[in-house]
Amino acid sequence: MKTTGLQSVVSTFREIKSRAESQWQELCNSGKPVVMVGAATCGRAAGALGVIRAIKDEVKKHKLDCPVVEVGCMGHCYAEPIVIISKPGYPPICYGHVNKVIAERLIREFILGDDPCLEFVLGALEANELVPSLSDFPRARFEKKIILKNCGHIDPEQIEHYLANGGYTALVKALQMPPEVIINEVGRSGLRGRGGAGFPTGQKWEICRNAPGRPKYVICNGDEGDPGAFMDRAILESDPHSVIEGMIIAGYAIGARYGYIYVRAEYPLAVHRVRIALRQARKLNLLGKNILGSDFSFDIRLFQGSGAFVCGEETALIASLEGEPGIPHHRPPYPATDGLYGKPTLINNVKTLAYIRHIIDNGAEWFASTGTEESKGTAVFALAGKIVNTGLVEVPMGTTLRQVIFDVGSGMQNGKRFKAVQIGGPSGGCLPESALDLPIDFDSLTDAGAMMGSGGMIVLDEDDCMVEIARYFLEFTQRESCGQCTFCRLGTKQMLEVLDEITKGQGRIEDIDMLSRLAEDIKAGSLCGLGKTAPNPVLSTLRHFRDEYEAHIKEGRCPALMCRDLIAYYIIPEKCERSCDACVGSCTTEAISANKKRIKVIDQEKCVKCGTCLSACPPQYNAVVRLSPPSEVPASK
Amino acid sequence: MKTVSLTIDGKKIRAREGEKVLWAALDNGIYIPNLCALHDALEPFAACRLCFVEVEGKKQPVTACTEAVEQGMVVNTRGPGALRLARTAFELLVASLPVDCAHCPSSGSCELQKIAAHLSIKLKTKRFRKLLRELPIDYSSPLFIYDPNKCVLCGRCVWICRERLGIGTLGFAHRGFDRLVTTFGSEPISESKCLDCGECVVACPTGALAFKDRQGIKSGLGKGG
Ligand SMILES: Cc1cc2nc3c(=O)[nH]c(=O)nc-3n(C[C@H](O)[C@H](O)[C@H](O)COP(=O)(O)O)c2cc1C
Ligand code: SF4
Ligand code: SF4
Ligand code: FES
16 A cells, blocks of 8 residues: 555544544543443343433433443343443442342432442452452453453444544554455464354465455354354444454455445344444444545445344355355355355454454464464353353363353352253254363364354253253254255254154164264265254264163153153152142142142143142242152052 | 366266266266256256265265366265265155155156165165155146155256246245245146246156156156266
């Protein structure tokens, strides 16, 4: 780029940035208290909008001069709705599980009065004498936030917040670098694609830059169809500019003029915020024709996907962008050489793109200093299942599963025993306790029979049946299969049928071999990644929990007492309290009656195994139990 | 035209540069099972997954309809890995078809019979569950019967009707196990834009599309591969 153009880029940006910084300063250091509310989808689901309304009403009622700002997801989803109050004289304090009543109290007692309501505090955002800070939490020792850093701390609908926090400096820096140098930097950083497969990002950029054909395109893959995964949604909702900045840099590096952000239509808030972000970026000429006065032009369109899981597969995604049915195609050719409208197309995941600005800003070495030999940087997981702290976490690659689950996630709910962790969503697998000390990276997980996938992490305890878990995920992929190729359409259906039979106690012992052979063939023979990974949940549970399969088949027993057809409810006579009849009324099918001694008995013929009696029985008696196989129920006298 | 030389099953052959292994083999009298391949199609459909072959230097079997020939390439169509995949795919197909050759108008010209013989497996599977869909049969066309239960979703009829003839009567609907070939809005063929040319029937490798007049089949121009 010509030097004169570059000088104007730098000076134009300096002006934009300083305006943004003064706005941010006015918000943070004006002497006014500021209230921030986590209003990403997770926060909203927990009632954040009601909390915002309550806060605004209370602020108005007391005629307070106190800005109320909607921010994104901080990752502490278990404690939503979350409110952060910064009041001069106090550290910024984060409150969890806030409802309308607490919200009103916070305004009245803390903003109006001077009582920081310590009983609702989650932690402070900086070290201080008054309240323990979040960074003193055990999890902070293991977390390292790169792409989640802004999330929950800025208003995603205000580009100034992003700019004031270092936003778009990487773009300005990149515009002063030759494209090859940028690609080299990304390559040396060791960044691998976060869409699941972990393909080296720099290499993909280089292939795309060198591919003949014009125009070239950049696509951001925000389809995120895995059940339980919401990392990409959180980033698009909480820090959309970080993804946009990554895309513009990618466009400049590969020589593209247009980009598309593909977001599923089921993510209306992400769609809304991305749209606002694009508009704001365009207004400041960070996007569009002659960006910041340079001779580089790049614009981005938002595309709302239909939401099918398979549309996240890159060739299907491209077909769907072209207005064709979202069905995968044989690769090669790969999109990097032959993508959208047959042109070279760079397709990267939301997270992959969000890392780019940090790599350009801080350098390849900085990025590569975190992580393992083959997987650099951090990994973002959505923790879910039977774990205390559900939510989003970002940890260095190489952190062990044990650290993520027990230190960051604070361990198991209700003191239950850890059984397995399901990683990588429907294409991933289940790992047992013996794998807990595995340092997490792309290759270690694949070797263990799971997959990084998109980063869903579901923690399972002793009450989870591994056959049922495998069946659940297979049911998902089976339903989401596009159905064009034989292995995936019919093979996964066969596997599902067999798993159904096993969970009903109708399996045959030779089914286990059949399942694993068929699974291997589906992996080797399917056309696209969906079929190639669909058997993973079954293969990994067969590998680590074969005994559970055998118990179902040989003994008609579900060790986790989960499979409905293999259990019976039973009231232990010795524990049943004569004067209590809580269960009798709770039963919807009137299957429970009292015998002569006023001990309650379940009529197994009438029982539909809904489990209401188990919850109804008061904890001091705990007389209702599940037994498996059902023949364990003693014959009634 | 540039050509390359390669070896398939020990036989040295020449093929046009860029040609796919499947067509190079078939042109030289070497059969590789296939259902969904169409020589004129712009891109291979690669859906039936029957055409697996082994290529020296490649760890995994590859589909012959997508693999371009290369100078000096050594292909084995009967390697154990390739046969295992082709057999499993074929058994999966058979397990979801109502196999009744004795009463099927296409018996004798059916590609499935040919493939079963080639892979030396029966048209019955013991390994897998029988999964039938029991979809209604469409008798409405004056010329042919469409029985979706016998369809292997190879897509040949769809391609012929849409891409070659530009009519577009038939298309795919639904996903996963429910995927099927049908008309727009699933109306009977007689009420669709079908012109009764019968090209799809000729293209169909199975008994899913069959002429009502049995002679029609005999006079039908060679049924594929
Ligand atoms: C069935 C299936 C679903 C996928 N879904 C997604 C998705 O939701 N998001 C995504 O980024 N990649 C998804 N991928 C991976 C993409 O095909 C592609 O590899 C990825 O977007 C490349 O980006 P990366 O290099 O940054 O990882 C999926 C792949 C398959 C096979
Ligand atoms: S593997 Fe499944 S989703 Fe992929 S092309 Fe085949 S049928 Fe479609
Ligand atoms: S009807 Fe025949 S040609 Fe058409 S997809 Fe089915 S099997 Fe193939
Ligand atoms: S002929 Fe190759 S997959 Fe069908």
